[in-house]
Amino acid sequence: MLDFKLASSQQAGQPDTEREGDRVYDLIIIGGGPAGLTAAVYAGRAALRTLLLGGATPGGQIANTDRVENYPGFPEGISGADLAMRFQNQAEHFVTSLANDFVTEVDFSAAPFTIKTHSDTYQGRAVIVATGAFPRRLGAPGEKEYFGRGVSTCATCDGFFYKDRRVVVIGGGDSAIDEGLFLCKFASEVIVIHRRDELRATKALQERAFANPKMRFVWDTMVEGILGQDTVTGVRVRNVKTDETSTIETDGVFVYIGLIPGTRIFAGQLELNEQGYIVTDSHQRTSVPGVFAAGDVQSPDFRQVVIAAGAGAKAVLEADRYLAETASSYA
Amino acid sequence: MPLLNDEIAEQVKEELADLTRSVELVVFTQEFECEYCAETRQLVEEIAALSDQIEAEVYNFVTDAEKAEELGVDKIPAIAVLGEGDYGVRFYGIPAGYEFVSLLHAIKLVAAGEPELSDETLEALAGVSEPVHLQVFVTPTCPYCQHSVMLAHQLAVASPNVRADMVEAQEFPQLAIKYQVMGVPRTVINENVHIEGAVPEPMVVEKLQGALAA
Numbered sequence: 001m002l003d004f005k006l007a008s009s010q011q012a013g014q015p016d017t018e019r020e021g022d023r024v025y026d027l028i029i030i031g032g033g034p035a036g037l038t039a040a041v042y043a044g045r046a047a048l049r050t051l052l053l054g055g056a057t058p059g060g061q062i063a064n065t066d067r068v069e070n071y072p073g074f075p076e077g078i079s080g081a082d083l084a085m086r087f088q089n090q091a092e093h094f095v096t097s098l099a100n101d102f103v104t105e106v107d108f109s110a111a112p113f114t115i116k117t118h119s120d121t122y123q124g125r126a127v128i129v130a131t132g133a134f135p136r137r138l139g140a141p142g143e144k145e146y147f148g149r150g151v152s153t154c155a156t157c158d159g160f161f162y163k164d165r166r167v168v169v170i171g172g173g174d175s176a177i178d179e180g181l182f183l184c185k186f187a188s189e190v191i192v193i194h195r196r197d198e199l200r201a202t203k204a205l206q207e208r209a210f211a212n213p214k215m216r217f218v219w220d221t222m223v224e225g226i227l228g229q230d231t232v233t234g235v236r237v238r239n240v241k242t243d244e245t246s247t248i249e250t251d252g253v254f255v256y257i258g259l260i261p262g263t264r265i266f267a268g269q270l271e272l273n274e275q276g277y278i279v280t281d282s283h284q285r286t287s288v289p290g291v292f293a294a295g296d297v298q299s300p301d302f303r304q305v306v307i308a309a310g311a312g313a314k315a316v317l318e319a320d321r322y323l324a325e326t327a328s329s330y331a
Numbered sequence: 332m333p334l335l336n337d338e339i340a341e342q343v344k345e346e347l348a349d350l351t352r353s354v355e356l357v358v359f360t361q362e363f364e365c366e367y368c369a370e371t372r373q374l375v376e377e378i379a380a381l382s383d384q385i386e387a388e389v390y391n392f393v394t395d396a397e398k399a400e401e402l403g404v405d406k407i408p409a410i411a412v413l414g415e416g417d418y419g420v421r422f423y424g425i426p427a428g429y430e431f432v433s434l435l436h437a438i439k440l441v442a443a444g445e446p447e448l449s450d451e452t453l454e455a456l457a458g459v460s461e462p463v464h465l466q467v468f469v470t471p472t473c474p475y476c477q478h479s480v481m482l483a484h485q486l487a488v489a490s491p492n493v494r495a496d497m498v499e500a501q502e503f504p505q506l507a508i509k510y511q512v513m514g515v516p517r518t519v520i521n522e523n524v525h526i527e528g529a530v531p532e533p534m535v536v537e538k539l540q541g542a543l544a545a
Contacts, residue, residue, distance in 0.1 A: 002370060003471075004335060004431035006342055063474035081429075081474065102531055118532060119449050148514040148527030157473035158514045160501050231513060252513070 005085050024112050025051045025096070027319055028124030030103055031262075033060020034305045035295025036130035037091040038312035044094020046320045051097045051122055053115070059084020060132050061259075061296070062305055064156045065175075066182040071305050081156070083305070103131075108269040108288045111326070125326070126290045126319040129266065129278060130312060133259035133296040133303075138170065142226030143255070150232025151253045155179035158252075159186045167252035168193055168235055170223050176256035177201040177209050183254065184214040191248060193218045195240060218248070226253055261297050275300065284315040290326070292319050334370060335377050343381050346435055350384040350442040355413040359392045359404050367425040367502060371408035374425065378434075384442065403494070406503060410434070414441035419487040424499025428471025433480040433497060446485040448532065455536050456490040461543055465495040466519040468512045475529040479516035482535055493539075 027043050029036045032054030043050040057063050065080030074083070092098065101117035112123040135153040137143060143151055152158040159182060167187045169180040172194035178201075180190050192209070197219045199206050209215050218237070225236040227247065234249045261277045263270075271279045271287035277300060278293040280286055286293050294311035296303055335343065356375045360368040372389055379387035390398050392407045402411045403421075410422040412434075420441055426434040440446065448456075465483040469476035483495035500507040500515060510519050518526040518535070524542035526535060 002334060002367075002425065002427045004339055004374075004427055005429050006339060006346075006432060006435075057474050059474065081472065084474070119447075148517055148525075149511060150513055152514045154473065154475070154514075157470055157475065160470055161507065161513045231511065 005081065006089065024123040024125060025049050026124070026323055027051075027126045027128065027316070028053065028113070028115055028122055029095075029128045029130060030115065031055060031060070031128075031130030031132055031295070031297070032058055032088070033130060033132045033295060033308060034062060034087055035132070035297075035308040035312035035315075036060070036128070037087040038309040039128050039130060039294060039316045040091035040095040041093075042313050042316035043319075044091075044096075046316060048316075048320065048323070049096050050094075051099065051124065052091065052095045053099055053101055053103055053117065053122075055102060055131070058088050064154050066156055066178060068305060087309075103265060106265055106269055108266075108291050111290050113291065126323055127292070128284075128312070128315045128319060129270070129286070129291065129293040129297055130295045130308075130315075131262035131297045132308075133261045133300070135255065136258045136260050138223060138226075138255050138257060140223055140225050142228060142232075143253075146226055146228050146232050146253075149230065150228060150251060151226060151255065153255055155182045155254055159183050162187045162252045164188050165251040166191070166249065167254060168223075168248060168250045169254045169256060170194075171256035171258070172196060172199040172201060173256065173258065174201045174205060176254075177205045179254060179256055180215060181205070181208055181212060184212050187214065187252075189216060190214050191216045191218060191250065193221050193223055193235070193237060193248070195220065195222050223253075259296065259300070259303070261300070263297060283318045284311060285318060290319075290322055333377055334374050340377070340381060343378065343435065347378075347382040347385065347438065350382060350439065352414060352442045352444070353384045353386065354438050354442050355386050355388060355411075356438070357388045357390065357398075357402065357411040357413060359390050359395075359399055359407045359409040359411075361392045361407060362394075365407055368408045370427075371410065371425045374427075375410060378438075385438065406506075408502075412437045412441045414444055418444075419494025420484045421494070421496040423496055424502035425471075426497065426499075429474050429477050430469055430471055430480065430497060430499070433477045433484070436477075436481045437484050440481075440484060440488055444488065446489040448485055448489055452486075452532055452536050453489060455540060456486065456493065459490050459492050459539070459543065461492060462521075463490070463493040463539060463542065464521055465493065465539075466498050466506075466510070467496065468498050468500045468507065468510065468517045468519070469515050470500055473515045476516040478529040479518055479526075479535075482532060483518065486535070486539070 026048040062080040063084040069077035105116040107114040166189045168191045227234040278298045284292045292315040294315040295308035379385045412420040480497045487495035520542040
């Protein structure tokens with residue numbers, strides 16, 4: 001079935017430069033996932049002059065999630081891509097300007113805060129960081145070499161190429177099992193390799209996985225290397241209990257072993273915790289007054305669309321209060 | 332039945348409301364239409380109906396071979412997006428799913444005739460004097476791919492020596508095999524250089540220069 005998605009952060013026009021000499025936005029939101037897009041809606045309704053720097057993936061991580069069944073208001077469930085598009089469309093109604101640019105550098109040392117992208121420099125009186133999290137790489141030999149030639153982190157993108165072929169999925173959480181089930185639509189066999197002896201994924205997903213005849217599980221096992229010629233041919237694995245090593249033949253390797261926060265550019269500017277997440281208080285405030293953080297970038301504890309969206313809303317309510325207070329102190 | 336529902340059509344109309352120059356969407360199909368040939372033609376006709384500045388032209392790949400050759404079209408379904416001139420902007424396979432945005436982007440880009448690229452990129456492209464062919468392999472369910480396609484089309488508009496194709500991998504499995512596409516986006520430059528993933532503009536330019544040096 002054909003569908004036509006209008007979700008893109010590029011089509012909503014270029015940053016608003018009409019007001020020469022006033023390139024300072026009230027609020028700059030970095031990140032175009034559920035937290036950033038919800039923040040954009042709230043910012044629009046608060047009548048803040050807002051720039052949304054959306055990044056590469058409209059909708060963030062949910063855009064490549066096969067199915068979202070736990071977002072309220074969609075009793076039948078909704079595809080991640082469609083939910084992302086709805087977020088995006090709603091945000092576009094409210095935001096002042098949108099740019100599909102990658103942020104390369106920030107300066108949070110003094111307000112207004114400065115944000116550099118590949119092509120421009122912007123200033124904002126307040127900033128919300130909602131850059132989310134990205135798939136963690138395995139770090140095993142062969143992973144980088146065979147990326148795009150058998151190694152993938154996006155089942156919805158690449159599943160088609162594994163029609164009637166054998167794939168392995170590395171991981172045992174929600175993403176691993178959800179995407180593994182998606183791959184069962186194409187692949188002849190989906191082998192889930194997990195380092196523990198039970199899955200971390202939610203019960204409902206586990207039940208579907210165990211009931212799927214195409215899925216097989218290899219427990220207590222770590223992948224130590226990805227083997228190939230031109231493309232992937234197998235993975236070298238080690239059983240963590242017996243220490244035995246062996247090789248599993250496969251055409252594809254999908255890596256879902258968790259996420260790392262997108263905070264590299266904020267190091268030295270904002271307080272980060274040991275795992276690299278931005279430290280916030282219960283009001284989404286970071287270590288720098290006027291800079292807020294929301295969503296997966298700030299908390300690995302509840303990786304849920306509804307939590308990220310809620311945090312995005314909180315961040316704007318808090319930013320609005322901050323802007324009102326700082327404005328009156330200048331008056 | 333229209334492919335674009337009322338809601339989407341209305342948004343597309345709005346998107347295309349401020350085209351300052353005319354754009355020709357040239358579609359190639361054939362009498363016994365290939366998979367998605369009919370839909371590609373219909374899509375282009377529906378879009379053309381939403382803007383006075385857009386004209387749809389339909390050609391038969393077999394009987395209009397001369398036109399196909401003129402535009403360098405070697406497979407169908409194909410869409411050539413032409414503005415004041417031919418910038419080398421092409422779509423092979425239907426731009427559905429996330430690629431629909433790439434098509435709208437290409438229309439606006441070609442109408443404006445001016446790419447939005449950094450000064451460094453434009454400078455690098457000014458030094459390109461040999462032909463460059465970018466083929467960006469995509470699937471319609473890939474949210475990252477549109478980024479690579481839009482960038483490739485920008486490069487094509489910026490340089491008379493660069494042409495850029497979106498290639499929908501599922502409709503051209505033989506090409507996916509030929510170029511060893513197992514993940515998307517994968518950009519093939521002049522047959523000899525590959526880029527995996529949606530990478531930033533400076534990296535694409537670097538690879539493009541590398542392809543010419545090779």
